Amino acid sequence: MTETTATVSVMVVDDHPIWRNGVARDLAERGFEVLATASDGEAAVRIARTVRPAVVLMDLNMGASTGVEATGRITTELPGTRVLVLSASGEHSDVLEAVKAGASGYLLKSASVEELVDAVRRTAAGDAVFTAGLAGLVLGEYRRMAATGPDADPGTPRLSERETEVLRLVAKGLTARQIADRLVISHRTVENHVQSTLRKLQLHNRVELARYAIEHGLDGDPDE
Amino acid sequence: MSTSTAEDTLASTMAPLWRGAVLFRVGTFVFATMGLLLHQSEYQRQWLGWLVLGVMAGWTVFTAYAYSRESGRRAPIVVVDVLLTLVLIGLSALVLDRGYLETPRPTITTVWGASCIVVAAIHGGQVGGLLAGGTNALVSFLVRGYFTIDIVRDTVMLIAVGFVIGMASTTARRSAMQLDQALRAQAATAERERLARSIHDGVLQVLSRVRRRGSEVGGEAAELAKLAGEQEVALRSLISAAPPDSSVDGEVDLGPQLQVLATPQVQVSVPATPVRLPTSTATELVAIAREALANADKHAGPDARAWVLLEDLGDDVVLSVRDNGPGIPEGRLAEAEAEGRMGVSRSIRGRVADLGGSLALLTAPGDGVEWEIKVRRGGTE
Incomplete structure (x- = not known):
């Protein structure tokens, strides 16, 4: 889409050196500035604080240290840093948790280099990178929350009819442009709908976490 | 490791039965001792009575020890147990005179004699119990030498005890x-x-790296990349396949069964929570998805991609399969169906109808083909 007017700084987090170095090299060759790499969530948070990359490419399946927790901490502490989850298929609940924790997108590890480069650019630009798989997960999550019955928390986020429609089309593999054509709306509106589904989910997650913390007397954050 | 687990499970299940048998034997031994002390003055051969009781004491202690551990619960010991008990019961004929035996007073072994039936039944099931109970009753009858209603009752009891405990065992x-x-x-x-974790963490990472790098380098490397890519997909399917026995109450999670269909060209989207359906419905839906994907593969061209989406609406489950191929030209479907050629459409329609679901087919030239199957949950069977 847009040409790289400014170089995008990235950090690659993955516990597999072959993969980590490979992705770092792919991105460096295509003009990205790879600031750092990390092999676990703990190190990722620490290093991200110092180097402040625009985009963190986060693997979720890293043994003991969870990429989900690191995603949550990075997106809360560093507003200028976005997290793009790069994960293998079949880690559904983890991907969903990472997105709720603040990740702005999800890409399969089997994606091609072109798709990866495009996704990193879009993440840096503030767009949500939605694969069909992520759309299916997010749809499922909203429906799960809606299915908890009439006594559900009134603060539970819901999808508008349009948002549901858009998400379903994303999950069926249509591109933003194809969706815009089919629904006769602008490309930008499609992007906005997609982003709003994520934002509502993330906001709800933050509220839930805060409520949990207050109920359990954990709100006295020593850092503040 | 796993065989010892099996034996452990069996041993720990049977242990209470064996403990019960030992307790029964010790209790009846105390009873037999009291019987001897009470009636010894009436015995023909008192010394032999005490000898029999001594052997009973020794055997009670030995078997209490043997049956308390797994290694002692063996057929030879149980057989000796039954035979020895029969001999001891038989010896009553020598200890006691005819006059004593013709009254309903107890023999030397009394109820202790029945404890071997319990042991045989625990070890040998119904057959063991019946055999021990039957021989026990026979010898008791021979010692008495006559039939009364009491003896008949004892006989029935002994055999029944053997049978019932054998069944329990x-x-x-x-x-x-x-x-x-x-x-x-x-x-x-x-x-x-x-x-699956270790394959995912090791082999798959390398394969997908080889695939990507190879296709960039091109030439011979691209060929290797293609091979690596095929193996990557095969392995992924293999490790993400749900184990066959994942069904509970005849229901399975449809999600993992669909995920196996993923390839570099096919993306499968399912909710993070399980989508439980009756096994037969799930199997049919997977078959439908396979068929739609096979059709896409055949008609949409090698570069086309396909998407499978599973949605759980509570009362309904929706399965969508879409490809981005050239689509089916207008009129083509009806025309082909009239000629009896459009096997896929008809077959999918039939399967969906059998499930009591509804089917929507969306297609336009250049816009791919989309199947949407909606099935009511727990509805139509």
Whole structure:
């Protein structure tokens, strides 16, 4: 889409050196500035604080240290840093948790280099990178929350009819442009709908976490 | 490791029965001792009476020890147990005179003699119990030498005890085996998950790297990349396939069964929470998805991609399969169907109808083909 007017700084987090170095090299060759790499969530948070990359490419399946927790901490502490989850298929609940924790997108590890480069650019630009798989997960999550019955928390986020429609089309593999054509709306509106589904989910997650913390007397954050 | 687990499960299930048998034997031994002290003055051969009681004491102690551990619960010991008891019961004929035996007073062994029936039934099931009970009753009858209603009652009781305890033992053994099978299945699943993790963490990472790098380098490397890519997909399907015994109450999670269909060209989207359906419905839906994907593969061209989406609406489950191929030209479907050629459409329609679901087919030239199947949950069967 847009040409790289400014170089995008990235950090690659993955516990597999072959993969980590490979992705770092792919991105460096295509003009990205790879600031750092990390092999676990703990190190990722620490290093991200110092180097402040625009985009963190986060693997979720890293043994003991969870990429989900690191995603949550990075997106809360560093507003200028976005997290793009790069994960293998079949880690559904983890991907969903990472997105709720603040990740702005999800890409399969089997994606091609072109798709990866495009996704990193879009993440840096503030767009949500939605694969069909992520759309299916997010749809499922909203429906799960809606299915908890009439006594559900009134603060539970819901999808508008349009948002549901858009998400379903994303999950069926249509591109933003194809969706815009089919629904006769602008490309930008499609992007906005997609982003709003994520934002509502993330906001709800933050509220839930805060409520949990207050109920359990954990709100006295020593850092503040 | 796993065989000892099976034996452990069996042993721990049978242990209470054996403890009961030992307790019964010790209790009846105390009873027999009291009987001897009370009636010894009437015995023909008192010394032999005490000798029999001594042997009973020794055997009671030995078997209490043997049957308390797994290694002692063996057929030879049980057989000796039954035979020895029969001999001891038989010796009553020498200890007691005819006059004594013709009254309903107890023999030397009294109820202790029945404890071997319990042991035989626990070890040998119904057959063991019946054999021990039958011979026990026969010898008791021979010692008395006559039939009364009391003796008949004893005979029936002895045989019934053997049979009932034998049945209990067989049932316990069977449930122990079933428990063991369940534990094994669980262990197999855990092992499968462990293997899947290590394949995912190692081999798959390398394969996908080779695939990507190779296709960039091109030439011969691209060929290797293609091979690596094929193996990557095959392995992914293999490790993400749900174990066959994942069904509970005849229901399965449709999600993992669809995920196996993923390839570099096919993306599968399912909710993070399980989508439980009756096994037969799930199997049919997977078959439908396979058929729609096979059709896409055939008609949409090699570069086309396909998407499978599973949605759980609570009362309904919706399965969508879409490809981005050239689509079916207008009129083509009806025309082909009239000629009896459009096998896929008809076959999918038939399957959906059998499930009592509804089918929507969306297609336009250049816009791919989209199947949407909606099935009511727990509705039509």
